Amino acid sequence: MTKFRLDDTVCAISTPLGSGGIGVIRLSGPQAFEAAHRFFKPSKETDIRQARSHTLRHGYIIDAGGNKIDEVVAAFYRSPRSYTGEDVVEISGHGSVVTLRKILDLFISHGLRLAERGEFTRRAFLNGKLDLIQAEAVLDIVEAGSEGASCAALSQLEGKFSSVIRSMREKLIQTSAHVEASIDFPEEEIKTNTLAEIKGTLGDVRETIETILASYERGRRLREGTTITIVGKPNVGKSSLLNVLLGKNRAIVSVLPGTTRDAVEEAIYLGGHCVRLVDTAGMGSSDKPLERLAREKTKEYLDKSELFLFVLDGSAVWDSSDMELSALIKDKEFIPVINKIDLPQNLDRARAGHVIAKHDFCLVSAFTKEGIEALEKKIVRCLENNHGKKEEPVWMLRERQKIALEQGRDAIQAAINSITDQAQPELFALDLKQAMERLNELIGEVYTDEVLDKIFSQFCIGK
Secondary structure (H helix, E strand, C coil): CCCCCCCCCEEEECCCCCEEEEEEEEECCHHHHHHHHHEEEEEECHHHHHHHHEEEEEEEEEECCCEEEEEEEEEEEEECCCCCCEEEEEEEECCCHHHHHHHHHHEEEEEECCCCCCCCHHHHHHCCCCCCHHHHHHHHHHHHCCHHHHHHHHHHCCHHHHHHHHHHHHHHHHHHHHHHHHCCCCCCCHHHHHHHHHHHHHHHHHHHHHHHHHHHHHHHHHHHCCCEEEEEECCCHHHHHHHCCCCCCCCCCCCCCCCCCCCEEEEEEEEEEEEEEEEEECCCCCCCCCHHHEEEEEEHHHHCCCEEEEEEEEHHHHHHHHHHHHHHHHCCEEEEEECCCCCCCCCCCCHHHCCCCCCCCCECCCCCCCCCHHHHHHHHHHHHHHHCCCCCCCCCCCHHHHHHHHHHHHHHHHHHHHHHHHHHHHHHHHHHHHHHHHHEEEEECCCCCCHHHHHHHHCCCCC
């Protein structure tokens, strides 16, 4: 990012590029109202430089020659009651890329600077409107791929996660102050019962951090989607099943076995859950190099998938390939699916059921779509069970946050160990300081430009 300054005024298109009903251009900074006055002509004569905060004006954008470019509505927000904490003007016009760029060029020609990626949210952070956890939650809301991800991100934007972190930090500050006092005044030696209280407080903070970290995988699944891999021997109808679940022809379907040679991955939404469906190559027994590589690719997904659809061909007999696959996934979460129920049945369901005990078959036909709705409902039930109870908070930790929490937890544990070993207060005072520093980094009480650059470079320009 270029050298960041808060004393200039920036502008950007804040809606996705492409034709749409509405497009929004945002201005933020000390010259926002003045720039709007230069190119926005309100329908009713008024000096918009005097506009009250949180008001709207209808009018037109005009160029330097007085020519109308677009009919718009301008929203005015005065500092500090705006998203960025600065004077902000948001101009909503028609969503033509050509028109929006033409309007943007007008403001740039007037001396405004094109905003960097995430600069509006970065300004909000630097102006104290958001802490760093809340700023990252903005990105999570923009990128939310499911209802659960959206709710979790909104909770973090509202400050619920930050409140937990600040509560832990306050406990550490109070504990550290007590320890530092004993160092400054050696005659005020920390009593045994007080040490026990300090140890208990640190233990509570550590357990809170552990609880947050324990939700990391659930949060990751909310953000990235749950990977569901379709497995089965060649020609059982895995690709056909994928296409039916997707509602479109994504994978090539053929009566010839081994058509799918590489994994095909697509995202869908089921019951408010983001799901990444993977169609894998059939696990046949051929020793040809291509088929062997395809089997290895399929085995890779055995390690990183949360749920499997184990597809069997109802018109074929149970054989060694089915047995091999059932052995590979027996300890994993899977749904056995018998496909091709529209054809004469040759599968010995009793034998298959004996091997994959404690699992109920889903009977479907990817050709007629019979049983597909029931399969989708079963997938959703499995996802809800795997994601835990809905009343449990899920924090969508980013990698930066996870690392800071782990380091803070380790520092707290080191302090607890020092107290247990009856070490001098100076030793665990350092550990407490490190733990507080990690929590301060987490919410952005301390930061570096490099950290901010890395975080906000992930945003789009208009946010």
